[in-house]
Amino acid sequence: MTDYDVIVIGAGNAGLTSAAYLTQKGVKVLVLERHNVPGGSATSFCRGRFEFEVSLHQICGIGTEKAPGPLRNLFERIGVLDKLEFLEMNDLYNFLYLPEKRSITLPPDIGEIAALLQGLFPKEKEAIKAYLELVTKVAYGVISVQYLQDPDASKDKYPEYFKYALKNTQEVLDRFFKDPILKSVLGAYWGYLGVPPDRLGFSDLALMFRAYCDFKPQHFKGGSQALSNAIADAILENGGSIRYNCGAEKIIMKNGAVQGVMTQTGDEITSRFVISNSSKISTYYELMDPEDVPEPIKAELRQTTVAMSSFVLYLGFNAEPRDVGFIESTNFMVGSIDNEMAYKRMKALDINENDFAAISCYDLIDPQFSPPATCQAMALALKYADPWLKVPPAQYADTKYQCAESFLNVLDNFFPNIRNHIEEIEIATPLTFMRYLGTPGGTFYGFDNFIKDSEMFLPNDSKVPGLYNAGCWVGMPGYQPTLESGVRTAKSIVKELNA
């Protein structure tokens, strides 16, 4: 007899959905979470009269009641659909091009996007049509071949998918378009995948673009913490246990198979299965002894690199969105269409006009997101941790303030009133994310999202009997993929338990 059937390490999106799914099936589950709240990245914190959303700009995959997306079904299956209230957004994103102070807002509909862009770039009318058709075909290729595993899949059945999936996004955009701004508008979702278009697989961008159009970008009433709390609640209702403030210190192994987990306080808890929602690096190199790490995993880990983190400003304003200058909820600020420059800026400490940055104002999605007559926004610039690791601790606070100042200078370009209305501000650096998520490089994206490290080439197989991984380190980053990753992992365990 073991203490639990399954121990889940980490209550991030993937850890939570895996536990909820398993407890629904009557499996005895314990979740260990180092932090005192569930959610990992999917959380919030309070400052003054604001509750700041930590991570979620947009979630994909929920769809509408009439045209449900995969997440709506997933929420139903794990028993949280009734606990959640979805907020649909009117726009895909607002593209702000700094050098020309130009703004293009894409609607979340592929036909409307075509019409809008064809009007703005009449010379490329045909190319726009052809490109959007390609996006659709490649996206459906990914779904049919990778996800639904069409047994008849072949190059002949899905020609566009097999031709373009592994190409980098920039190459595809270059092939179709001349106008650099048009390319930049259509490639802007690269920010959600963390590597610039010349390094990003086209299948990833195509899938994301098409899926956001089909299922509409959404948010939650109460923010992402409402999601995490709902799933945690479902786990408890189903008889599962969650221990907060309780990190896993070690995965206990015997004869090459999982035996349980030792907590940071030295408690040994037994189980035949462990799901790790912790980083893949820490799962193998912190929680396991070197001799237990399988050689193929060592090779896999060597091929990967840790993804970026971010520099983030959480801003609470004593004014309505329009008084601060917000018209759209999701804004991408693009300073440079040069990929090399964008990549270089991700490795710099400060923020300037050439950074890729996003700013979301949630009160435009839900007027009650913040208290009356206020609003909040999250401004994010993609940044690797490296330069932050070199900042001497004594200079950390000052460096943080200087970088925040540099970011505000960039924001001033589009929101000239922004400084006048700040009531609360919290600054998060890659080190902040490292502290709260415990991830190498403070990343919340897992490994760099290069084609070679995608699930196509690195299937999620722990190579250790009883050990399962779930989350952004073993698949795509982001809400939808990690929520789904947890359920997929749970299903494999159910299969194993029933075998």
Place this chain on the structure above:
Amino acid sequence: MKQELLEQFEGYDEIRREIEISRKFGDDFSLEKGQVAEYVNRLHPSLINLRVGKIIEETASTKTLRLMAVNGYLPPFQAGQYISLSVEVDMVRTGRAYSISSSPSQTGYYDITVRRVDNGRVSNFLLDKVKVGDFLQSSGPQGTFHYHPILHQKEIVCLAGGSGITPFMSMIREITDRGLPRTVHLFYGSRTLDDMIFHQELSQLSEQFSSINYIPVIEGPDCEYKGKTGYITAEVIQETLGSLAGKSFFICGPQAMYKFCLPELDKLGINRRKIKQEMFGPPINIWEYQGWPSEIKAEDRFTVRVNGSKSFETNAGEPLLAALEDNGLVVPSLCRSGECSQCRIKLVAGRVFQPEGTPVRKSDRKYGYIHSCVSYPLDNLEILL
């Protein structure tokens, strides 16, 4: 994906080559074992082992404990931040917050300056029992009561009462140590002159540095005293400062001081949202708070059942966190003022009183999570730790 499918992709061979190369030259993450914790601990250790290096008598009721790190390393802090000391008094493990009164430029130690509270469990322990050489444990530096260059003007007005002087002492010491381009007007209210902590040092700094303007305000001075008397009123502030434009306000002191001083600042037209207010621990006499149900008396007894097993009895007037600690159940805590959410627990059944405005996340409220340091039982309770 099956190999034969993979091979059908255009560009497949190139990616295979890339994989081979990166496997050969990639980083070996196993060499980075422990690094994340190391980076995090340089800034935010969850626990610091401290040794008392020196004890300084400040006033009849106040001492400064000079705390050194056992491992020789103290993380940096921002002047105004606090540490939460974890102590065992009379077999009960508990914690209390103390602002660091030394300057952040002094990296060899943290000073905390503790004032006696009548019947206070931890303050009396620290003042009467702790000796040089004793070991203590604390959290890393915490809190947002510090100067923020984006939110605050370079000229700040500080209102202090009693032991509330400690964060300001750290700020002033930093400004003078480092020659920071900031100006401080410090109003320090006290019942008597003898009771004032750091009076000597503040008077001296004020004389020496034009950037430090120290205004002691004594409630009941003897006739010789020439400074400001009474309370820190709107008039006193106005008289001293003249124009209030371009200044940021900070306040730290006992609960009664906020009740008195905030309306005074209102009179001056200072926007309350722009006043940085430090916390002061759990509310005193909670049963006098607005919203407290009149039928419940502070000494009413209720049963608390924990994790479906152990249960104990406690008073309505006692914060749940303290009651849990008294019964040997340790819930991690930091501010003990309702602000930081560290002591978050789930209320499964029963009712508690949590003062209005306690910053509990919206969805935490929905699912019954409470900040136990400022939650008071109004009923028999069932909770989940």
